[in-house]
Amino acid sequence: MAGLPEDPAAGTGTEARTPLPGRSRFHGHEVANQPAPEGDRDLFLGDPALAGMAAAMGGDCVHLAARGAALGRADLRALGRAAMRNPPELRLFDAGGRRLDEVIFHPAYHRLMAEGIGAGYAALPWEGAAGGHVSHAALVYLHSQVEPGSCCPMTMSYAAVPALMAEPRLAAAWRPMLLSRRYDPAVAPLAAKHGATLGMAMTERQGGSDLGATATRARRDGDDYRLDGHKWFCSAPMSDGFLTLAEAPGGLTCFLVPRWLDGARNGIAIERLKDKLGNRANASAEIVFQDALAHRLGDEGAGLRRILTMVHHTRLDTAMAPAGLMRAALTAAHHWVSHRRAFQRRLIDQPLMAAVLADLVLDHEAALALGLRAARAFDAGEAPFARLAVALAKFLNNKRCPPLVAEAMEVMGGMGYVEDTDLPWLYREAPLNGIWEGSGNVICLDVLRTLAREPAALAAVEAELDAVRGADRRHDAALEAHRARWPGPPPEAEARWFVESLAT
Incomplete structure (x- = not known):
């Protein structure tokens, strides 16, 4: 898969093997009354409440059963723990001092992203099948049991689809990539990728939940805009684009800011990553827009x-x-x-x-x-x-x-x-x-x-x-x-x- 770090276990068969149990006796010491570690478990069939409710509410139980079996495997659960214990790292510059503003994730995180996107986490509700949102919600429930950090960019990609419909031109370019079921973390413009994810950057230092206090400014640049300002919380900063808010001439407006441009990086600088209590596998960043190219979503003044x-x-x-x-x-x-x-x-x-x-x-x-x-x-x-x-x-x-x-x-x-x-x-x-x-x-x-x-x-x-x-x-x-x-x-x-x- 393009841009996906090599999985050291791929092709070795180790992911399908049951690991040898630990020794219970050693030098006269006996381990007793300690539950053995769980092996593979079925997160769907082993959860009668989920199986019954998903069926009653029209979910795709065949697909959910397959995902529950996959996500319950011991090797995938171990990947979840590896992703949490190896949080993302910020890479600001290359060896020559040129600005990169990239976030490097552990291979386990990439594997979990590929699993989720490939299963239709972001795509199912928009593909036209009955019960798409119920199936999506059940996938959120299942994936959260293994590693919830990777849910964040997939959730935002799912939720961005209806927002994009305000601009048919942007929807035509981005919607197929968000629904492709292909995870492609390559640093490349949209036209060169197999799939895409979208993040969200709303909160500013002075505003918090008060989005009306947004200080980021947008100025017209032909059919598009240029943004200048900061965002105190940017979720999933290595996404291919972000939905954000900025003050345009006509008032608070919603924009899509692409991460990568043709042959260049957009004017998005990462200041630092948040050191969070939990959700450690997922990156949350403080970012600055510096003359960043942005596409308007909806009318000026209708951002909220x-x-x-x-x-x-x-x-x-x-x-x-x-x-x-x-x-x-x-x-x-x-x-x-x-x-x-x-x-x-x-x-x-x-x-x-x-x-x-x-x-x-x-x-x-x-x-x-x-x-x-x-x-x-x-x-x-x-x-x-x-x-x-x-x-x-x-x-x-x-x-x-x-x-x-x-x-x-x-x-x-x-x-x-x-x-x-x-x-x-x-x-x-x-x-x-x-x-x-x-x-x-x-x-x-x-x-x-x-x-x-x-x-x-x-x-x-x-x-x-x-x-x-x-x-x-x-x-x-x-x-x-x-x-x-x-x-x-x-x-x-x-x-x-x-x-x-x-x-x-």
Whole structure:
């Protein structure tokens, strides 16, 4: 594959072999009551909740079963850990001092990107098959269990497709490359590549979530523009282009900034990479636009509306990823308690531990169901329902994820705190999706704006809740309590309580 670093295991057959187990006896020392490392596992068929919900909501279960088997292989899971433990490096200059502004990734990261893009992570919803968004959401869930950092550029590439439709000329050039199912990390202009990815650069130092405070400026250059300014967070800086916001003569405007030009590098300088708590395999950068060529997406002054088209789709993924992290933590905890013994019984056979695991299962399956239902709304053209459901799922799933991961870590005791297990990286990853694409307060304020501007959105969610009245008295009681407290939109100070109550 063009531009893909050579895989040292390729062609050796080692990826298909079961590694020899470690020795349990050595110099009189015996290892006992320690669960053996898991080998290959099936992330789809071994997850009855996913298999059942994906089928019920119209997902491509044949494809998902193949991906679940592939991503559950021990060798691919090991690649995920290798990518996390070998974070990307910034290469600013060549040997002669010429500016490069490149990010170098570990071969394991490239392999995982090739796996995801080849499986249609970014392409499935736009290829015309039924259930495309449900299948995509399930792929996010599966891939997040192995290595969530590589999800970031694939998610943004998926979400950029509807935003591109504002400019048919740009869509004609970029859409086929985003949907090619070919990963091509080569430093080359679009016309010379087999496939492409798109990133996003919105946040500035002074603005944060307040995109209206954007200081980057755009000036006309013929049919295109030139950008000057900075971005405090640029996700996946080695993408082939970025969607960004800048102040044009007509107001805040959305632009596509290509990374590479014909025979030249665009005016994008990387200042440094962020040293992040988690998501270590993925690069996040501070960048500067210096006379950077940019293509306008939509009308001048309509930048927020255009970029929110992309954000609406990325938020679906930030609702599904925590469900995947929850599943990975639950899987690790379940493996531990199924093989670990204390007081002459397996941990899982002890009533209090079984109750803890059951509680974790309920939270995980609720998160999975909420995310997949939001995805189905995209497939079914239920735009008003999707508008609100995605926000509800993102908020609630990300509030539940960190405490669930922490509880799973506690289930494993001291071993859950050791880097040889998955729980430490899951613990570091758990808060991320609650921040990315809008923190909890931002999401709740967006919900209030949706209630004010799109009454049909709340009506659609209420109709879904009413449709199952009578099936469970606890549901009926909760719904009645919610409506009694908030017969109309809540005051801003109660927005979080309102959103949590409605989502639950």
